[in-house]
Amino acid sequence: MTRHLHPRIAPRRSTARATTWWGKAWVRAVEESAFAHEDLAGARKLARSGRVGQIAVEEGGYYAAVEDEGGMVTVAGVLPVLDADGRATLVEVVAAExxxxxxxxxxxxxxxxVEHADEAGVELLPYGGELGSACTCDAWADPCRHALAVLYQLAWLVEVDxxxxxHLRGLAREELLARLHEREQVPPEHADGDLESALDAALRAARLLELLDDPDSRVDHLL
Structure with missing residues (x-):
């Protein structure tokens, strides 16, 4: 499993709303997952405050420490990963164009x-019900405002990268690049077959030239 620790995001004065279409889709899922507008408002303020620690991302999950008036809490979240067939399909979709x-x-x-992946049965962008989380705070809501704050910051990370x-869906950068590289390579058995075909063609061409140089040879059937 590959885990990547992202740099801590500095405080922001603006609302720092998503600007890309995929960032907006992520934020829409975050807001669908919340129980109350008050939780979202508190989460946005917390996300902008710089009190969310470094976010660790791995296949199917993320973790971060969050500081608020009550002290430090830990957030752990999950996102369903693609199965083996889904990951293979995604590689093909990326390579298709x-x-x-x-x-x-x-x-x-x-x-x-994203559209072609969806048509192939691979959903990349999440919906609200997929954003599961747990927090060490005593809030009854799930997700709580700490988890929502981390999810808002994840939207900023997803927008940039x-x-x-x-990675959250189960296909880290290194694995995707490695699979694409493997896909571009000619399998050894195919390479051997191509070599044999080329050698056979060369031998046939050489034999044809020999026959053409012999005036007594009948080569009409070979032309």
Missing amino acids: AGRIAALMSGELPHLL PFVLL
Whole structure:
């Protein structure tokens, strides 16, 4: 399992709302998961305050410490991961169109990539009910405002780097790049077959040239 610890996000004065279409989709899921508008308002304030610690992301989960008036609490969240077939399908979707991996590397999430993945049965962007969480605070709501604050900050991370979303879904950057590299390689058995075919063609061509140089040879059937 690959775990990545993201740098702590400094305090922000603005509302710091999502600006990309995929960031807005993430925020919509966060707000769908909340029980009350008051929880969201408190979470946004907490997320902007700089009191959320570094967020650790791994396949299917995230963790962070959050400080508030009552002290320090720990948030642990989950997001369903793609199964083996889903991960394989996602690799094929990324590889299906030139420029998609370059877009991801530059911090973009192509809309058609997500759309085609969805058509293939692979959902990347979450909905509210998928954002499970637990917190060491004593709030009855799930998610509590601490978990919502971490989820808001995750939206900012996902906006800057869509690989964070793929990582949460079970396909870390390193694994995706490795699978794409393997996909581009010619399997050894195919490479051997190609070599044998090329060698056979060369031998046939050489034999044909020999026959053409012999005036007594009948080569009409070979032309």
